[in-house]
Amino acid sequence: MIITWFIRALVVLFPFLASSALAVEITDVAGRTVDIDLPAKRVIVGEARQVHVIAALRGDRTFDTIVGWRDDLLKKDPDSYQAYVERFPEIANLPQFGYVPQGNFDLETAITLSPDVITLNLEAAKVAKESGFEDKAAAAGIKVVYLDFRIDPDKNTERSIDILGKLFGASDKAETFKTYRKAQIARVTDRLAVVKDLKRPNVFIERSPGISGEDRCCRTFGPYNFGAMVDQAGGQNIADGIIGTTFGDLNPEQLIVSDPDQVIVTGSNWAAESDINQFVAVGRGADLKAARERLANLMKRTPFPEVKAVRTGQVHAVWHQFYGAPYEFIPIQQFAKWFHPELFADLDPEATFIEFHQKFLPVTYKPGYFVSLEKGLN
Template structure:
């Protein structure tokens, strides 16, 4: 009798929502076991840049389950936001929220939207626990699930894709994306593995230079995130010799002593939040000439003109948002061409990114994600 009642409830829910809704246990990337009805009917996206992943999983049905999102798309990645807003005009009126990690997230307003689940990046966990947000959300019947595409991408990206696939009812699509990502990374790593005694150029990758008031130096990456991408592409990330966490700083004197063979700046369209506008604007549809001019200006900072990378013209920029999406393999492929141009002469990262859009994403591709001071090194 109990089983019959349960099945009757499932059938009734299916009639209302179009697909079976079943209680299930989701294990997030922190190892927490969370009970959620799957697929979720109402999702609040705790970082809007998760849209890059969710769109690949849901395609034309991107907004079917989303009831609100964080406001970071507008300040951190407005070029991508514009593309998605053109395709999905309802994004413009979607309720926006602040950032959990800096305590600007309005939980009471979120509860009013009655989401089934809030998807947060792992960086928000400490504040979510210490502020009582996790407990208050649970008391309101809202699950919190953590994902990670940024802090330790190698460890957590595939699980994070699967978790979002569960939440959005796109398990098969999640596996397709994971397989595609593995295949594209292997186009670099497998070829490098076949080369005995590969010579790894010294690389310095600077995090968001020109996006601070002082126009200083030198924020970078340890053995994770962009630092790991450098290693995957056959380079040596010199900052990892000093920085052991995901992000950190090295001083200018250390940079000069290390004297990298290549320099890479991460950039995006930060016009909405930057006080100086010295950053390199790369990303969807960015102007390559303008990006090149900004790169040139950055290389005029104290100490930089004497670096080998600058003298030889091996100065580049990469879209900053690759550091938090599951298609960072595009950046790895471009790095490989910069580091080992002969070995990867046949590799076309732009064709790869275009193919990803055509296979998975509901918005068209536009170039602009990379820039180089010297076209011959691009």
């Protein structure tokens, strides 16, 4: 009789036992060992643009365990924010937080939400440690985990996807996502690898012109991030060997000397924080006519009228937010078409992005992520 009762009790309790969190040791991209119960039950996403990854892992259940997030998606990528609010109206009421390196992340309010974990970007690590943010969070029983999709994506992207997969109980989907991503990049790199004497066009990629400050050139990318995407797509980043960090400023005279064959600028909808509003607002559902006009105006700055790419109409804009999410297979495919149009005539990056939305994301696709100048327009 006792045995029968015990068996029945196990049957009742098994679903709860099976779904309970398990203490696991993970190593984040800052090299810190973190002991955490997985999957996490309550998460504050300290960089809201990480939702581009979380959504690919969790789909319709993206926000089930998110109890707060940073305000950067609303400010820096409002078109994507709107897409997620339309799909998940309740997230309009999610508590929003500031940026740790700027000292305006309200940790006291975060503690009241009883999160298990706060995810932060790697660039926040130094300030978070030196300011005592990590220690205060630990004292409140909150784990801090660092991710990186921006500083050194080649090194840290897959590790960051794996970590998010563990935190959100979606490790299988993380593997599927990584496999898809690598296969889409290989559609470009494998084809380039068999081309003898590949002629790589010289490319200048400008980081977020027209967003703030003086209307001047030339903030760009070193061998990481968009700079690496240029290389993978079969181009030659003119900042290679000059700028060794993720971002840096190129001397305008160097731009004239390099005389790039292609110019690409990054843009997004930065209306919420721009002081000069001359940026190219590409992104989900963008007005491409208006974006093209902005792009043409940016090419009137010194020294762009003297550059070959501008004279020949090889000028483009790409959605800036690709630089912080492992969706880089899309710009790599689009860059390849711009750099080697005949070799990649059959490649359709937009079709790839539509497919990706259908396979992985809970929001619908809208075009607008790229724009090019028409020859003669500038």
